[in-house]
Amino acid sequence: MSRTxxxxxxxxxxxxxxxxxxxxxxxxxxxxxxxxxxxxxxxVEDLPGLGKTTVALxxxxxxxxxxxxxxxxxxxxxxxxxxxxxxxxEEGHFSFQPGPIFNNIVLLDEVNRAMPxxxxxxxxxxxxxxxxxxxxxxxxxxxxxxxxxQNPSDQSGTFLLPESQLxxxxxxxxxxxxxxxxxxxxxxxxxxxxxxxxxxALVYSAEILAARDEVKxxxxxxxxxxxxxxxxxxxxxxxxxxxxxxxxxxxNIAQAAKAAAFLDGRDYVAPDDVKGIAVxxxxxxxxxxNDMATVERGGVIRTIIAGIALPLA
Amino acid sequence: xxxxxxxxxxxxxxxxxxxMIPLFPWLTAMPRTILLVGVISGVWQDRSxxxxxxxxxxxxxxxxxxxxxxxxFSSANPIQPVxxxxxxxxxxxxSGEKTVRYSLQIYVLSMFCLASSSLFDLSPVFLLYLGxxxxxxxxxxxxxxxxxxxxxxxxxxxxxxxxxxFGLLMPLLSxxxxxxxxxxxxxxxxxxxxxxxxxxxxxxxxxDTVEPGNKSSITVSGALVFRAEMPQQGQSQPYWRGTVFNRxxxxxxxxxxxxxxxxxxxxxxxxxxxIYPEPTAIRTLxxxxxxxxxxxxxxxxxxxxVFELIGSAGKRLSYTADSLSSGVIAQRNQLDSQFYLQLPxxxxxxxxxxxxxxxxxxxxxxxxxxxxxxxxxNGGYRYxxxxxxxxxxxxxxxxxxxxxxxxxxFASSFALLLRAVGVPCRVVGGYLGGEYNxxxxxYLVTExxxxxxxxxxxxxxxxxxxxxxxxxxNAGDVWKAPEVNTLKLNIRQAFxxxxxxxxxxxxxYDFEQQIKIAADVGSRLQGINATKILRxxxxxxxxxxxxxxxxxxxxRTSFFYPRERRILNRFLRxxxxxxxxxxxxxxxxxxxxxxxxxxxxxxxxxxxRAVYHDCSLTDNEYKCLQQILQLLKG
Numbered sequence: 001m002s003r004t005x006x007x008x009x010x011x012x013x014x015x016x017x018x019x020x021x022x023x024x025x026x027x028x029x030x031x032x033x034x035x036x037x038x039x040x041x042x043x044v045e046d047l048p049g050l051g052k053t054t055v056a057l058x059x060x061x062x063x064x065x066x067x068x069x070x071x072x073x074x075x076x077x078x079x080x081x082x083x084x085x086x087x088x089x090e091e092g093h094f095s096f097q098p099g100p101i102f103n104n105i106v107l108l109d110e111v112n113r114a115m116p117x118x119x120x121x122x123x124x125x126x127x128x129x130x131x132x133x134x135x136x137x138x139x140x141x142x143x144x145x146x147x148x149x150q151n152p153s154d155q156s157g158t159f160l161l162p163e164s165q166l167x168x169x170x171x172x173x174x175x176x177x178x179x180x181x182x183x184x185x186x187x188x189x190x191x192x193x194x195x196x197x198x199x200x201a202l203v204y205s206a207e208i209l210a211a212r213d214e215v216k217x218x219x220x221x222x223x224x225x226x227x228x229x230x231x232x233x234x235x236x237x238x239x240x241x242x243x244x245x246x247x248x249x250x251x252n253i254a255q256a257a258k259a260a261a262f263l264d265g266r267d268y269v270a271p272d273d274v275k276g277i278a279v280x281x282x283x284x285x286x287x288x289x290n291d292m293a294t295v296e297r298g299g300v301i302r303t304i305i306a307g308i309a310l311p312l313a
Numbered sequence: 314x315x316x317x318x319x320x321x322x323x324x325x326x327x328x329x330x331x332x333m334i335p336l337f338p339w340l341t342a343m344p345r346t347i348l349l350v351g352v353i354s355g356v357w358q359d360r361s362x363x364x365x366x367x368x369x370x371x372x373x374x375x376x377x378x379x380x381x382x383x384x385x386f387s388s389a390n391p392i393q394p395v396x397x398x399x400x401x402x403x404x405x406x407x408s409g410e411k412t413v414r415y416s417l418q419i420y421v422l423s424m425f426c427l428a429s430s431s432l433f434d435l436s437p438v439f440l441l442y443l444g445x446x447x448x449x450x451x452x453x454x455x456x457x458x459x460x461x462x463x464x465x466x467x468x469x470x471x472x473x474x475x476x477x478x479f480g481l482l483m484p485l486l487s488x489x490x491x492x493x494x495x496x497x498x499x500x501x502x503x504x505x506x507x508x509x510x511x512x513x514x515x516x517x518x519x520x521d522t523v524e525p526g527n528k529s530s531i532t533v534s535g536a537l538v539f540r541a542e543m544p545q546q547g548q549s550q551p552y553w554r555g556t557v558f559n560r561x562x563x564x565x566x567x568x569x570x571x572x573x574x575x576x577x578x579x580x581x582x583x584x585x586x587x588i589y590p591e592p593t594a595i596r597t598l599x600x601x602x603x604x605x606x607x608x609x610x611x612x613x614x615x616x617x618x619v620f621e622l623i624g625s626a627g628k629r630l631s632y633t634a635d636s637l638s639s640g641v642i643a644q645r646n647q648l649d650s651q652f653y654l655q656l657p658x659x660x661x662x663x664x665x666x667x668x669x670x671x672x673x674x675x676x677x678x679x680x681x682x683x684x685x686x687x688x689x690x691n692g693g694y695r696y697x698x699x700x701x702x703x704x705x706x707x708x709x710x711x712x713x714x715x716x717x718x719x720x721x722x723f724a725s726s727f728a729l730l731l732r733a734v735g736v737p738c739r740v741v742g743g744y745l746g747g748e749y750n751x752x753x754x755x756y757l758v759t760e761x762x763x764x765x766x767x768x769x770x771x772x773x774x775x776x777x778x779x780x781x782x783x784x785x786x787n788a789g790d791v792w793k794a795p796e797v798n799t800l801k802l803n804i805r806q807a808f809x810x811x812x813x814x815x816x817x818x819x820x821x822y823d824f825e826q827q828i829k830i831a832a833d834v835g836s837r838l839q840g841i842n843a844t845k846i847l848r849x850x851x852x853x854x855x856x857x858x859x860x861x862x863x864x865x866x867x868x869r870t871s872f873f874y875p876r877e878r879r880i881l882n883r884f885l886r887x888x889x890x891x892x893x894x895x896x897x898x899x900x901x902x903x904x905x906x907x908x909x910x911x912x913x914x915x916x917x918x919x920x921x922r923a924v925y926h927d928c929s930l931t932d933n934e935y936k937c938l939q940q941i942l943q944l945l946k947g
Binding site for chain 2: 269313
């Protein structure tokens with residue numbers, strides 16, 4: 001069993017945050033850490049006031065990474081995110097002022113409020129990990145991770161992310177209401193926004209990058225590989241689904257499963273890992289048939305998984 | 314990919330044939346034709362992939378057939394209608410679409426057909442068909458379960474191999490059971506129906522009268538009569554003595570059972586032989602000429618060397634006989650020669666005249682016999698089974714006009730003439746020759762070897778065997794057809810010795826032998842001797858070790874689950890029993906989480922590390938897992 005310092009650090013991060021600061025948000029935290037370990041992005045889809053921003057802030061604080069925030073509105077321009085060149089009168093030339101995207105962890109709040117033009121500029125930056133402005137390419141910092149939030153209930157004046165863009169998010173998850181006793185505690189103690197500032201960094205970017213290498217080295221056996229492949233194939237031939245999972249989705253499942261195994265302290269992927277991340281990795285990528293658009297996609301993924309035999313031996 | 318459906322179709326035909334072929338010879342013409350038509354039309358439809366014959370049409374066809382045969386059914390004819398209906402039903406099903414349901418019906422019908430064929434014949438071929446049927450049916454059943462799930466299911470070749478291996482394993486496992494039940498189950502020695510109701514059409518060379526003039530030609534079958542286990546007898550063909558005819562009315566020879574006492578002088582070493590006759594309704598026991606003793610219970614022995622069973626014949630039996638094969642048997646006592654000189658009241662004039670000529674020229678038995686023999690040898694007689702003299706004067710016609718006939722003509726006319734010239738004689742019926750099977754060390758004698766010859770009592774010499782048929786001009790061609798030692802003959806002989814072994818070891822194995830074996834076991838148990846048992850059990854242990862080694866060797870292959878799978882199954886059962894957590898669609902770590910038990914987690918950790926690294930468990934890990942399982946169970 002791999003007991004490397006990196007994995008210990010990450011377990012520690014995860015445990016500290018969920019114990020001291022973000023009670024009841026283990027799942028979203030775990031998924032965020034997984035996304036961080038894989039180098040993917042995460043889309044948190046839930047109602048306002050459930051702690052989406054807090055999670056992002058806390059994650060940035062505990063990792064000691066730089067944090068940028070973009071509050072999306074319908075008049076937000078691409079340059080508001082990427083930055084722009086400003087003419088410097090004294091020196092007599094344009095100098096580039098980097099936007100908020102030049103941070104390690106970027107929170108895109110209410111991403112569906114931005115115009116499609118802005119959305120696509122931003123998502124392109126997410127995928128390419130670099131920004132080209134006026135012919136000059138600026139690389140984004142590494143590690144780089146976007147935490148986007150989206151409010152599913154408020155549809156007026158919003159631009160829902162198209163499927164092709166959704167595919168770029170490694171993980172899409174909700175937060176949900178906290179359990180009753182936890183919520184009472186939170187009400188009693190007040191929010192933790194103030195305390196987030198006092199979180200000490202437990203992990204550094206070099207460690208994150210080393211951990212990423214270890215995640216890549218996690219062993220993915222043929223059995224589990226077939227299991228993943230069967231899952232992908234099953235979504236493509238399902239009655240309710242118009243377009244099944246893409247190859248990128250399949251790669252992402254494997255990556256996320258590796259990260260989950262790593263977090264669980266193993267150097268091999270078990271089918272359980274795949275099961276554990278399947279819904280947040282897959283559900284948002286499914287394109288349902290027109291008349292089935294209202295079907296809950298997580299449920300569909302769960303039924304598909306239940307129908308595939310786990311490779312136990 | 315192999316389509317299961319095409320496989321099951323082929324297997325279904327194989328099964329159908331296994332039921333059809335053994336029964337086919339016993340069917341009448343109509344079911345035979347229907348069977349052939351059914352199979353051919355079935356194959357044709359399966360090849361074309363369209364089935365214009367709908368099941369309801371077939372069912373409609375069967376109903377009148379059923380009624381037709383039901384009307385023929387009677388206590389005198391109970392079997393033919395039943396097997397005809399069986400065969401026709403099989404044909405109808407074979408001609409239709411092979412759905413799962415109809416395939417199963419075909420299997421059942423085939424088994425019934427094969428079983429009913431055993432009413433007629435109990436040859437080892439039955440075992441062959443039964444074996445094939447068992448194997449193929451169990452294979453087909455496995456495949457049918459797949460087909461039932463999905464009509465168009467197809468499997469890859471490796472999967473198919475696995476399925477076939479499992480399918481074959483089932484009947485293989487039943488073989489030890491078969492061997493166990495064989496000695497203790499009740500059995501029949503005879504094809505019940507066929508034997509109790511012999512077919513009237515049988516042509517037999519052997520009969521209880523000799524009446525040469527009743528047919529213008531004869532046909533003989535090559536059916537097996539008996540086998541005689543004994544060393545090969547020189548170069549000459551052995552004579553097998555059956556019965557003796559001692560009375561004649563000029564047309565036919567018959568037997569009177571009350572014969573004068575004879576006391577043969579035994580000067581040479583008797584030849585011992587074991588005879589295995591085929592079951593027959595004839596009670597006469599056959600042995601090498603001339604038998605002095607037959608070791609069998611309930612046998613009536615006549616002084617003239619004829620042995621007959623008392624009571625019911627027809628059981629498959631075997632007996633040891635001792636015979637004097639010299640052909641001349643001296644007598645210690647004076648024979649009542651008048652008994653063997655009986656003549657018909659009215660002897661044809663030409664015969665009388667011939668006899669008188671011989672009597673005039675020769676005055677002792679030996680020269681008279683010699684003269685008669687010369688008369689036959691020089692008379693241009695031919696051996697033939699066609700264009701025979703018939704009617705009341707057949708004998709006279711044979712001697713003076715037609716001069717051609719089979720052994721009955723030769724023997725009965727020769728004997729008549731012998732008596733006419735005053736030499737006591739009798740006609741002996743039996744068999745001549747036989748094919749010696751070197752492999753099994755026995756003579757095989759068939760029906761077409763039936764023969765009749767003459768025994769003359771020569772004063773001063775005793776009973777002397779004379780074969781008048783050998784006086785025929787073409788005797789050499791008929792009697793000395795040399796068998797070429799070809800491959801075909803060897804194969805036939807090998808098969809026949811297998812058949813013989815089957816009869817000896819399987820068919821004649823009866824209740825008496827069962828009792829004997831039980832008694833043997835009992836007496837052996839009484840004289841138990843520890844060292845002896847140890848010594849004698851060495852081979853058994855060796856065999857068991859071999860079997861165990863084979864088992865372990867096989868276990869490594871794909872016939873069985875690998876040990877990972879087995880220990881996992883044990884683990885899952887244990888967890889379900891102890892924690893009530895069933896595997897369902899849970900992963901191993903989910904199970905561990907659900908039980909919230911350290912041992913379970915440890916097991917899962919060790920197991921999953923090996924399995925999801927694509928490794929097999931090391932012996933250490935395996936031992937460790939077993940210990941954890943013990944802990945969990947305890």
